[in-house]
Amino acid sequence: MNRFVARRFVGSPFLSRVAWRSFCDVASAEKQKLSSDTDEYDVAIVGGGMVGLAVACSLASMPLTKHLSVAIIDSNPALLKGIIITKDDPPDPRVSTVTPATISIFKEIGAWKFVEQHRHAYFDKMQVWDYTGLGYTHYNARDVNKELLGCVVENKVLQSSLLSCIQVADFQKQIFSARLNSMNLNPCSSLSEKDITSTRYQGSFAELELSDGTCIRAKLVIGADGSKSNVRELAGFKTTGWAYAQNAIICTVEHTAENDCAWQRFLPSGPIALLPIGDNFSNIVWTMSPNESSERKDMTESDFINSVNHALNYGYGPHPKSISAGDGGLLSWLGKGVTSSGGEVFKVPPRVVKLASERMVFPLSLKHANTYISKRVALVGDAAHTVHPLAGQGVNLGFGDAYALSKVINEGIAVGSDIGQVSLLGRYEAQRKPANIAMIAILDGFQKAYSIDFGPLNILRATGFNVANYFSPLKQNIISYACGEQKLPHFM
Amino acid sequence: MASKLLKRTFHISTWSACPPRSARSLIAVAPSRFFSDSNSQPVPATAGSSPLPPGPPTTPNDAPSPSSVSRYGSKRKSESTHSSVKDPELAKFAAISDTWWDSEGPFKPLHLMNPTRLAFIRSTLCRHFGKDPYSVRPFEGLKIIDVGCGGGILSEPLARMGAAVTGIDAVDKNIKIARVHADLDPVTSNIEYSCMTAEKLVEEEREFDAVIALEVIEHVANPSEFCKSLSALTIAGGATVVSTINRSMRAYATAIVAAEYILHWLPKGTHQWSSFLTPEELVLIFNRASLSVKEMAGFVYNPLTGRWSLSDDISVNFIAFGTKDVQ
Ligand SMILES: Cc1cc2nc3c(=O)[nH]c(=O)nc-3n(C[C@H](O)[C@H](O)[C@H](O)COP(=O)(O)OP(=O)(O)OC[C@H]3O[C@@H](n4cnc5c(N)ncnc54)[C@H](O)[C@@H]3O)c2cc1C
Ligand SMILES: C[S@@+](CC[C@H](N)C(=O)[O-])C[C@H]1O[C@@H](n2cnc3c(N)ncnc32)[C@H](O)[C@@H]1O
Numbered sequence: 033m034n035r036f037v038a039r040r041f042v043g044s045p046f047l048s049r050v051a052w053r054s055f056c057d058v059a060s061a062e063k064q065k066l067s068s069d070t071d072e073y074d075v076a077i078v079g080g081g082m083v084g085l086a087v088a089c090s091l092a093s094m095p096l097t098k099h100l101s102v103a104i105i106d107s108n109p110a111l112l113k114g115i116i117i118t119k120d121d122p123p124d125p126r127v128s129t130v131t132p133a134t135i136s137i138f139k140e141i142g143a144w145k146f147v148e149q150h151r152h153a154y155f156d157k158m159q160v161w162d163y164t165g166l167g168y169t170h171y172n173a174r175d176v177n178k179e180l181l182g183c184v185v186e187n188k189v190l191q192s193s194l195l196s197c198i199q200v201a202d203f204q205k206q207i208f209s210a211r212l213n214s215m216n217l218n219p220c221s222s223l224s225e226k227d228i229t230s231t232r233y234q235g236s237f238a239e240l241e242l243s244d245g246t247c248i249r250a251k252l253v254i255g256a257d258g259s260k261s262n263v264r265e266l267a268g269f270k271t272t273g274w275a276y277a278q279n280a281i282i283c284t285v286e287h288t289a290e291n292d293c294a295w296q297r298f299l300p301s302g303p304i305a306l307l308p309i310g311d312n313f314s315n316i317v318w319t320m321s322p323n324e325s326s327e328r329k330d331m332t333e334s335d336f337i338n339s340v341n342h343a344l345n346y347g348y349g350p351h352p353k354s355i356s357a358g359d360g361g362l363l364s365w366l367g368k369g370v371t372s373s374g375g376e377v378f379k380v381p382p383r384v385v386k387l388a389s390e391r392m393v394f395p396l397s398l399k400h401a402n403t404y405i406s407k408r409v410a411l412v413g414d415a416a417h418t419v420h421p422l423a424g425q426g427v428n429l430g431f432g433d434a435y436a437l438s439k440v441i442n443e444g445i446a447v448g449s450d451i452g453q454v455s456l457l458g459r460y461e462a463q464r465k466p467a468n469i470a471m472i473a474i475l476d477g478f479q480k481a482y483s484i485d486f487g488p489l490n491i492l493r494a495t496g497f498n499v500a501n502y503f504s505p506l507k508q509n510i511i512s513y514a515c516g517e518q519k520l521p522h523f524m
Numbered sequence: 525m526a527s528k529l530l531k532r533t534f535h536i537s538t539w540s541a542c543p544p545r546s547a548r549s550l551i552a553v554a555p556s557r558f559f560s561d562s563n564s565q566p567v568p569a570t571a572g573s574s575p576l577p578p579g580p581p582t583t584p585n586d587a588p589s590p591s592s593v594s595r596y597g598s599k600r601k602s603e604s605t606h607s608s609v610k611d612p613e614l615a616k617f618a619a620i621s622d623t624w625w626d627s628e629g630p631f632k633p634l635h636l637m638n639p640t641r642l643a644f645i646r647s648t649l650c651r652h653f654g655k656d657p658y659s660v661r662p663f664e665g666l667k668i669i670d671v672g673c674g675g676g677i678l679s680e681p682l683a684r685m686g687a688a689v690t691g692i693d694a695v696d697k698n699i700k701i702a703r704v705h706a707d708l709d710p711v712t713s714n715i716e717y718s719c720m721t722a723e724k725l726v727e728e729e730r731e732f733d734a735v736i737a738l739e740v741i742e743h744v745a746n747p748s749e750f751c752k753s754l755s756a757l758t759i760a761g762g763a764t765v766v767s768t769i770n771r772s773m774r775a776y777a778t779a780i781v782a783a784e785y786i787l788h789w790l791p792k793g794t795h796q797w798s799s800f801l802t803p804e805e806l807v808l809i810f811n812r813a814s815l816s817v818k819e820m821a822g823f824v825y826n827p828l829t830g831r832w833s834l835s836d837d838i839s840v841n842f843i844a845f846g847t848k849d850v851q
Contacts, residue, residue: 099660236709445660447642448681450709455627455635462829 071206073103074451075441076240076250078212078263080106082128082187083413083430084256085194086141090438092201093141096445097438101204103248105240107211114199115192117150123284124186125389127315128427129294129307131182137435138193142201146193152185153310157293159379163300165350170376181294184307184315190427210242215253215266217408236450238408252452253409254437256430261415264401269411273399273418278302279325280396280420281318284389285340287382288312295381297344304343306381313388316340319420325393333387344381352378396420398472404461408452410437417468429468436463608744608753609721614695617674617743621697624675625705634677634739640823640832641738641843642681645765648819648845649734652763661686669732669757671722672740676702680712682736690716690732692725722753731759738767738843742800748809755813758848764815767823767843769800803838815846 075091077084088104091097104111130138138144158181161168173181198205216239237249255263264271278301291308302319309315318340320328328336339347399418404411413430420426437460444456623629646662649655655662664686670679673691675698683689683706693699699719706712722737735758737750744750751766758764801809807817822838825831 095658096660236711443639445684447639447646448684449639450680450684453627455638459831 070239071103071246071248072101072237073206073248073250074100075252075254076103076105076238076248077254077256078105078240079255079257079261079413079415080104080108080111080207081256081258081413082190082194082427083415083434084254085191085198086137086143086431086434087254087256087412087438088203088205089143089194089197089201090137090141090435091441092198092203092205094438094442097442098201098203100441100445100451101206103206103208103250105208105210105212105242107209107243109209110191111195111207112209115188115195117188117192119151123151123309123313123315123388124188125282125284125315125392126187127184127284127307127309128187128190129182129184130190130431131428132178132180134428134431135183137431141197141435143193143197146196147185147189150186150189150193151310151313152183152189153292153308154180154183155292155294155308156180158296159293159381160296160298161352161378162298163348165352168352168378172376184294184309186309187427208242208244208246208248210244210246212240212257212262212266213243214241215239215263217253217267217406236452238452251408251450252441252457255409255411255415256413256434257415259399259414259418261401261411263409264411264415267406267409267411269401269403269406271399271401273397275395275397276420277322278319278396279322280394281320281325281328281391282316282394283387283391284309284313284315285337285384286312286386286388287314288385289382291382293379293381295344299343299348304340306344306384314382314384316384318343319396322395329391329393336391337384337387340384344384351380400469400472404465405454405457407454410457410460412437416464417472419472429471432467433460433464436460608723608746608750609694610743610745613743618695618697621675621695621701624677624698624701631675631677634674636825636830637823637832637841638677638681640834641767642678642685644821644834644843644845645682645736646685648765649763652818652845652847653733659686663687666733667731668734668736669725669730671735671737671754671757672743673702673717674698676706676712676715676717678736678738679715679717680706680709683712683715687734688714690718690730692718692720692722694719694721722750722757726753726756730757732757732762733759734763734765736765738765739769741766741768741806747801747805748812751809751813751815755815755848758815760848760850762848764810764846764848765843766806766810766846767841768806769841803842803844806842806844810844810846814849816849817844817846819845 077087080088084104084106088102091100091102135144138147156173156179158171159168160171171181173179236251238251238253240248240250240253242248253263255261255267257263285306290310290312291306291314294308295306297304299320301321301324304316304318307315307317318328328339331339345351397418398420401411401416404416412433414426416433417429418426419429440456440460440463441451443459444451444453449456620630624631626632627635647657649666650657650662653666655664655666662685663682666687668682668687668689670676670682670689670691673679673693674695676691679689679691679702691699691702693702696719699717702715703717706715706717735754737754741747741750751764754764754766803820810817820838821834821843822836823832823841823843824835824837825840826833
């Protein structure tokens with residue numbers, strides 16, 4: 033048994049980084065000395081992306097799980113070196129729109145204070161409209177008695193915040209800079225008596241072999257290794273998925289003033305979203321056909337900026353006519369359901385003046401693992417479900433998984449459960465699967481409704497927008513769900 | 525005297541014992557009282573196709589009469605070391621012993637109930653022995669015996685919670701399974717298992733801080749003698765925890781009809797309604813064994829979530845925590 037107890041690191045982020053590095057050096061030196069026998073851990077987290085680190089962080093924050101010994105396996109060297117972000121670094125083109133539910137999780141596990149030290153942008157307003165000029169919707173946090181709709185944070189900020197949080201936690205962890213190669217979940221599968229002596233204790237561990245030849249054993253393997261999850265494959269979990277014949281271009285852009293609203297406009301080939309990320313920057317997620325995406329990726333910067341401004345303004349069709357609260361017209365019968373922001377006038381998003389990052393292209397797809405758990409294995413984040421970036425929900429679902437799994441493990445330890453036992457892990461799956469499937473269904477529905485040009489049906493779609501704009505309860509449901517509250521909108 | 529005592533001990537429960545009904549009316553009554561009152565599911569069609577087990581007697585003894593208790597007491601006086609063993613009961617468990625650790629197998633209800641009953645044990649024992657409930661191993665330093673441990677479903681979590689655990693069972697096959705399974709994990713490998721009865725251990729004058737016998741008392745021949753053995757194994761000031769099925773109509777419907785005949789959780793014939801105790805009877809026989817019941821809770825099953833939870837409703841399954849009087 034070879035466990036490393038991390039000392040408690042306090043002080044400036046810089047100091048803690050130095051301390052962390054030396055701690056790891058010591059740890060790896062000692063590891064080499066002891067490499068003859070296999071290291072044993074309570075938990076092995078495969079994948080140190082945002083979700084894997086969130087699992088480690090929530091385990092470190094709960095009263096019983098914080099005593100677990102945890103191995104984190106990821107070949108990303110930044111995990112050992114630490115992620116250093118300075119104020120003048122250009123923004124990361126990969127950003128996440130974190131929901132209020134995620135923010136409360138981060139606050140609870142102690143990671144939000146690190147996010148707040150870096151660039152992030154809260155927003156409380158969102159305008160969604162459609163190229164036909166027939167409809168638009170304002171979502172306002174006030175409609176659901178909330179202060180904000182979400183916060184846009186660069187992925188590298190989320191990742192470094194979680195890492196800092198783990199580093200300062202008084203928690204037994206060990207980072208392995210390697211990839212998972214193979215996994216044996218059943219070192220001793222039969223319960224016959226003759227096996228007792230030869231394979232003593234092995235049934236309570238999974239054995240993992242890493243790319244650098246290290247072998248470790250863990251009572252629970254958490255697959256946080258992203259959409260192409262190796263853990264999922266090695267555990268034999270099947271997936272159900274769709275690929276859409278669409279790509280998303282993402283990049284960061286600059287305005288002349290700060291943007292404080294999230295904007296989304298549905299164009300004939302897919303939606304374009306402009307999300308505030310703090311300072312004068314915004315992030316763009318623009319969905320289109322694969323051909324268009326390669327064209328737009330390769331065009332000159334000024335042509336690209338022109339096409340973005342075109343897409344967010346008069347391109348493809350007129351602005352919708354503002355409807356003031358007074359002249360309700362067609363929708364006046366909705367009467368009492370009118371929301372406070374229902375009468376807000378249509379606004380044009382701020383102009384983009386400069387490209388602030390490279391343009392990245394991703395294919396859109398949905399993928400869902402039919403099973404999240406089996407004995408000694410649990411999947412979290414994109415390993416369990418990959419959704420397209422349309423509604424900015426992807427990583428939020430993963431953070432929800434991370435927190436729910438840690439909580440279930442904490443409850444299990446309280447009653448003396450084996451943390452890898454199916455009956456315990458099944459409770460995690462029962463909590464998260466319905467929530468994730470509901471979100472996938474909504475996103476798939478959105479995708480189908482908005483990726484095709486409906487022709488005459490556009491008017492229905494536009495009416496849908498206006499109804500949503502005026503009819504409070506429906507809109508509240510949509511916002512609540514997008515904010516991460518687990519309640520299905522009534523129309524589902 | 526008995527009723528005064530009951531009022532005092534059952535302050536946390538608000539159970540309503542079902543009024544006596546004839547066996548015939550049970551078939552009509554049972555379906556709507558299946559699980560908890562909030563959920564009245566229609567009975568699946570299979571209910572009619574399986575012959576029902578022998579129903580409860582037409583006039584169940586809700587209040588224990590001294591004669592019914594002494595009946596237990598005099599039955600098998602001669603076999604002093606095995607007074608609680610009921611051979612046909614043991615044969616039932618021996619037949620399915622290799623399925624103990626299959627959480628979807630015949631012992632599924634015990635697996636499902638485990639977190640709930642362990643939560644009760646954790647909170648009562650921590651309070652009684654002044655242990656830190658936020659500790660990972662709150663039972664560190666406690667000697668606990670799991671009587672009728674079966675395959676060790678309860679013993680293993682108790683060991684993970686830090687206790688020095690002894691598990692005993694009258695069925696040798698169960699003990700073998702329990703041993704092999706506990707040896708898979710270093711944390712549980714120091715559990716001491718042996719095939720024996722509580723009475724035998726009493727003869728050896730072994731004592732424990734806490735004596736736990738869950739879902740066993742309904743399978744023994746003489747519950748009263750059995751409790752005396754549990755008490756003899758408990759140190760003065762120590763704790764005794766027993767859980768069982770209530771002899772109420774609800775329990776009959778849930779435990780026997782549902783678990784054995786409809787859900788097929790348990791092999792048919794696992795339970796005999798007439799050997800169930802009511803909470804009042806348990807309190808009484810605890811008292812006779814110098815144990816005073818300090819806390820009692822019910823288990824209710826929610827068929828929608830598939831989970832059990834602790835509740836004041838002790839009409840189906842209940843768990844009692846008692847302490848051994850310091851003489
Ligand atoms: C274009 C695009 C835009 C997006 N926009 C948003 C958005 O606005 N909001 C939002 O919430 N979500 C968004 N998402 C989704 C979001 O990025 C993902 O949900 C999130 O990154 C998932 O995190 P994860 O930790 O589960 O997986 P990943 O981030 O994929 O991390 C997986 C980690 O596992 C490691 N790994 C992989 N294989 C192995 C192995 N065999 N052994 C060891 N380690 C391994 C990798 O190195 C990596 O560090 C977007 C996704 C895309 C593609
Ligand atoms: C329903 S099981 C309960 C197992 C375990 N206590 C649990 O709750 O997980 C009942 C067990 O009691 C055992 N048993 C029955 N009568 C017994 C007796 N008189 N002495 C010891 N064990 C007995 C049976 O062999 C069986 O394993």
